[in-house]
Amino acid sequence: MWKLKRPGSRLSSSPVVLLIVFVILAIIPSLLKNPYQLRVLTIIAIFIAFTYAANIIFGESRQLFLCMSAISGIAAYTSAILSIELGLNPWLTILIGIAFSTAVGSLLSYVSVSRGLGVIFVAIVTLAFTLIFENTILGLRSITMGETGLVVPTLWWPLEGLFGRRLASYYVILAYSAIVALIYFMLIHSKFGMALKAIRSDNVSAEVIGIDVTKHQVMAVALGSSILGMGGSLYAYYQGMASPGVFSPLMDITIFLMLILGGFGAPIGPIVGAVFIILIQELTRGLGQLTMTFFGGLLVVLILIFREGIASIFDKVATYVYYSKRS
Template sequence: MKLSLSAIAGLALFVLGALAPLIFGSQPYILYVLTLALCYAIPAIGMNLLYGYTGLVSLGHMGFAGVGAYTTAVLMKDFGVPFVPSLLAGAGAAGLIGLVVGIPCLRLRSHFFIVVTLAVGMIMYTLFNNLDALTGGAEGLPGIPRPEGFAIGAFEVEFRSLTGFYLLVFTVTALVFLLQYVLVRSDFGRSLSSVRQDESLAAARGVNVFAHKLFAFVLSAAIAGVGGAMKVLFLRAAAPLSFELQESINLIMMLILGGAGYLIGPIIGAITFVALPEFLRVASELRLIFFGFVLLLLARFAPRGICGLTEAAYTKLSNREKAVVAHT
């Protein structure tokens, strides 16, 4: 069976990601950057389900990540709840807020929906910044504990070290990616794509447009909650600035950079968006200018992102090889 370009790229990313601790074991800074990038890749996957496959743009999505982050942090720090139940509770809380927000907001269209999600994100940021008794206010919640390790016979797994936590984030990202893959390849995923292309036509063919959009919105919010939780567990602190408007804009930029509507687009975009500015710190004064220039070039010559550019080049090369074979 011939593998598609997306499948080959996905497998390559999985193998490289699993081997990263061995490859960069002597370079902890690179492993740190990759861990942070994966923490952003998780909510970016959620945004891909919303924007890439449903056609909805949310400018307040990191607010849902904040709900998941603070829920998980409070449960683990103040109540001693284990990691997995805390993470599921954080995802559930973010999904519930997404449901409450989505029911009225998804009846709005285009820019009205975008403006409302912007307002929702700003409201949640204000709450994070002012609920001192719950969120710690502007100072945030420091000292969030890392998940406890476990042992399988003589083999011990711990998450307090950088390598151990990277493997944990990598595993969570892989599970979220698998969820995205199963959903997108299902009949429901194909219905989501039809909603993005033409809502009226999708409704005429029997698709419940509102229910599909609501499910995508709630699931995207829950996934964002997982990403927010992993980020604060990695940094061991939850602060409102991690979930402000700029962070939501960064999330959309990651998706556009990697390629919206591609399965691996969010991961490629997150790694590039987080890693490239960090590796350009040698030119700290010019690094943001250079990165902005790269984004402008992609917007001009690769509007479908890195994945779209790669796919176009691969298709062109394949067609040329077929033409050569047919000519000979």
């Protein structure tokens, strides 16, 4: 399970396919009629980046971080608080937010890797961290406004004059997730990515052949955390507020769903997963709280019978077409 075994066609990891998908995502807004649809598309773009981050942290480096919501929430709240309290330029606060979440993520990874914690203990430590984050946000009511959330100043999006606010923010966020996808693609084909793969299959042998396991694991999480941080801050500025309801454990479940649905290790996977899950989420909005039940059930079904993800189905179909043409 979750091994990268893609014989024949490699449609799901082809850079051309990746490029085409992002071009399509860039064209879609001109076909949309109302701002609601554009909004959904923007959220899809953010979650594409989040899922790439999860794919780096869990998929590539096999560290079960159950605190992705907290890591991106730290950046969101840091930038919100700094721009409100100190009046800093929002883009500067985004950078500071990224620095914060990267630092926190790396620290968590460093202690867990250097103490040699097993998967369960990493999960427990990070889950505890998620709860610490939530309770801090709820407890520091005077700064964070508790459950109601913090209203953030408006961000100036580049190209705002050309496209108008809504479209400009979409393109900025789409550019961010396209860059993240590119980073991921370069990562898995780099020496660093190979090293992560070696660690994943056997960390002792990896250490023996001279790979610095701690350094690579921590760097993977640092990269993932900075992606999560940037996404969190952008999300907060896009929404106009940072609220604990957004950066809650449900966000972790959503991201894992996207990752598993799309398939691990396939560069196209996070896009497929994010598009499917966000669309399902919007279509089932009428269910209210039952959405959670639906997602929980979906997670169970995916884990039980569908661990290779949708991306692998594309590959199978492509392989089939390829071989049937040759014979």
